[in-house]
Amino acid sequence: MPSRLLGYRPSVILENGVVRTMDASLPVARALAIAGERIAGGVGTHETLLATPDRVDLGGRCVLPGFNDAHVHFPTWALAQRQVRLEGTTSLEETVARVASAVDEVQPGRWLRGTGWRSGDWSPATEPTRQDLDRVTGDTPTALMARDYHSLWLNTAALAHANGNLEVPGGVIERDPSGEPTGVLREECAWHFRDLYVRPSEDELVDASREGVRIAAARGVTAVHDKDGWLGALAVWQRLRDEGSLTLRVWQSLPAEKVKELAALDLRSGFGDDLVRVGYLKAFMDGTLGSQTARLLDGSGVQITSRETLAEIIRAGVEAQLPVAVHAIGDLANREALDAFEETRDLWHPRGLRQRIEHAQLLAPEDVGRFAELGVAASVQFSHAPSDRDLADRLWSGRTSGAYAYRSLRDTGALLANGSDAPIEELDPWAGVCAGVLRTVDERQPWHPEERLTLEEALQATTANPAWLARDEHRRGKLLPGFLADLVVLDRDPFQHPAEELPSVQVVATMLGGRWTHNPPPWD
Numbered sequence: 192m193p194s195r196l197l198g199y200r201p202s203v204i205l206e207n208g209v210v211r212t213m214d215a216s217l218p219v220a221r222a223l224a225i226a227g228e229r230i231a232g233g234v235g236t237h238e239t240l241l242a243t244p245d246r247v248d249l250g251g252r253c254v255l256p257g258f259n260d261a262h263v264h265f266p267t268w269a270l271a272q273r274q275v276r277l278e279g280t281t282s283l284e285e286t287v288a289r290v291a292s293a294v295d296e297v298q299p300g301r302w303l304r305g306t307g308w309r310s311g312d313w314s315p316a317t318e319p320t321r322q323d324l325d326r327v328t329g330d331t332p333t334a335l336m337a338r339d340y341h342s343l344w345l346n347t348a349a350l351a352h353a354n355g356n357l358e359v360p361g362g363v364i365e366r367d368p369s370g371e372p373t374g375v376l377r378e379e380c381a382w383h384f385r386d387l388y389v390r391p392s393e394d395e396l397v398d399a400s401r402e403g404v405r406i407a408a409a410r411g412v413t414a415v416h417d418k419d420g421w422l423g424a425l426a427v428w429q430r431l432r433d434e435g436s437l438t439l440r441v442w443q444s445l446p447a448e449k450v451k452e453l454a455a456l457d458l459r460s461g462f463g464d465d466l467v468r469v470g471y472l473k474a475f476m477d478g479t480l481g482s483q484t485a486r487l488l489d490g491s492g493v494q495i496t497s498r499e500t501l502a503e504i505i506r507a508g509v510e511a512q513l514p515v516a517v518h519a520i521g522d523l524a525n526r527e528a529l530d531a532f533e534e535t536r537d538l539w540h541p542r543g544l545r546q547r548i549e550h551a552q553l554l555a556p557e558d559v560g561r562f563a564e565l566g567v568a569a570s571v572q573f574s575h576a577p578s579d580r581d582l583a584d585r586l587w588s589g590r591t592s593g594a595y596a597y598r599s600l601r602d603t604g605a606l607l608a609n610g611s612d613a614p615i616e617e618l619d620p621w622a623g624v625c626a627g628v629l630r631t632v633d634e635r636q637p638w639h640p641e642e643r644l645t646l647e648e649a650l651q652a653t654t655a656n657p658a659w660l661a662r663d664e665h666r667r668g669k670l671l672p673g674f675l676a677d678l679v680v681l682d683r684d685p686f687q688h689p690a691e692e693l694p695s696v697q698v699v700a701t702m703l704g705g706r707w708t709h710n711p712p713p714w715d
């Protein structure tokens with residue numbers, strides 16, 4: 192090792208455990224030596240290389256590269272920890288009762304914010320209306336994001352803020368038989384309303400995210416690909432970094448609409464420092480499964496970006512040296528996204544841009560192999576498969592053989608990256624790994640078991656592959672000499688236990704760049 196890694200910097204040896212490097216050349220070691228912020232070597236290197244290291248007894252525990260959540264709306268998730276949560280409600284009545292219980296805590300003049308409802312889970316089947324809310328909220332303006340963030344349920348007091356100006360291209364306003372808005376807005380209409388009237392302040396986002404990074408560290412997270420660039424996340428991260436409370440590395444999205452400004456400023460992908468970097472442009476092809484706005488080959492759904500417009504965004508991204516991450520859920524949305532990457536490939540491929548499709552949730556069989564052929568990554572969320580199974584079986588009946596097709600994608604050679612999509616699922620990479628391997632989160636049999644991944648593959652998608660997408664493959668995502676010491680300690684080696692036990696594996700501690708960010712040793 193180069194001597195600059197040694198000397199006065201603190202050094203530590205993690206020993207007497209199972210170190211999974213996630214690199215095929217030396218997959219397992221019994222110890223790991225860390226000098227300063229980097230890994231110095233595996234077993235046998237320590238006595239000779241490190242002066243007076245701290246020794247940490249792993250006690251048979253397992254060390255893995257730190258988890259990288261490849262798709263998270265971090266400040267939104269952090270803020271959602273403080274809002275009325277409507278996940279798991281099974282009827283409209285129960286949902287409204289939860290809202291009612293939160294009304295008293297809202298200060299006069301403030302909004303009641305909430306998130307997590309999904310009318311598809313309710314029985315009897317019904318769609319919500321503003322009148323349902325008015326009964327319990329009265330004049331308190333109330334805005335409740337659907338679980339998938341593609342529908343917004345408002346009460347009458349909230350709707351009044353818009354003065355009837357609700358129409359936005361790419362959006363949907365639900366109306367009652369008399370033509371009046373029901374209180375539910377979808378897609379661009381929902382986001383436009385939220386941005387104009389319900390947007391949180393930067394201080395609120397910073398406060399919530401400061402707490403959020405602590406929760407993330409406790410779950411083994413050392414890196415995120417954030418999707419909240421539109422919300423000002425880049426500023427939030429910089430404030431946390433400057434105050435010293437940022438304990439994960441950020442690969443940041445920025446809205447595709449800003450590509451001209453970014454190009455004009457020469458803000459290219461990778462600009463930043465070791466903690467916060469400008470990453471990629473974010474765009475949307477369609478809506479979601481839950482809001483029934485995913486764009487399908489049968490002609491249903493909502494188009495947010497056309498194939499031609501996406502191709503223009505990709506070309507503009509080439510000019511600005513910024514790759515594109517495009518949200519595509521339905522099979523038509525995915526096909527058109529792939530088409531746009533294909534027709535522009537001669538421009539972006541030689542520039543080494545690491546393009547990606549987010550979600551890739553429903554694929555026509557003939558499109559599965561195109562991710563690998565084109566070199567477009569599938570940035571997916573393993574947890575969505577078991578969470579969405581009932582809804583997908585109902586709404587995509589007869590087509591689910593191409594839904595959440597992680598094994599098929601992997602077998603064609605596609606690069607899989609795993610994210611939580613928090614706050615849609617909990618920010619918990621290990622839960623995602625379990626979902627990828629087991630395809631069930633309850634007592635039921637695996638959903639489409641033919642699409643299960645091995646533990647090794649699920650972990651690759653949660654460590655090394657997201658690092659590659661962030662152009663960090665030579666310094667993160669594996670536990671190799673010279674790499675950053677970003678790691679997680681698990682209470683046992685998951686490879687040595689049956690798959691059914693995976694959900695009970697616990698994160699013990701987390702380290703970022705040689706510093707413990709969660710639960711420093713000793714552990715008993």
Ligand SMILES: [Zn+2]
Pocket residue numbers: 262264418612
């Ligand atoms: Zn998302």
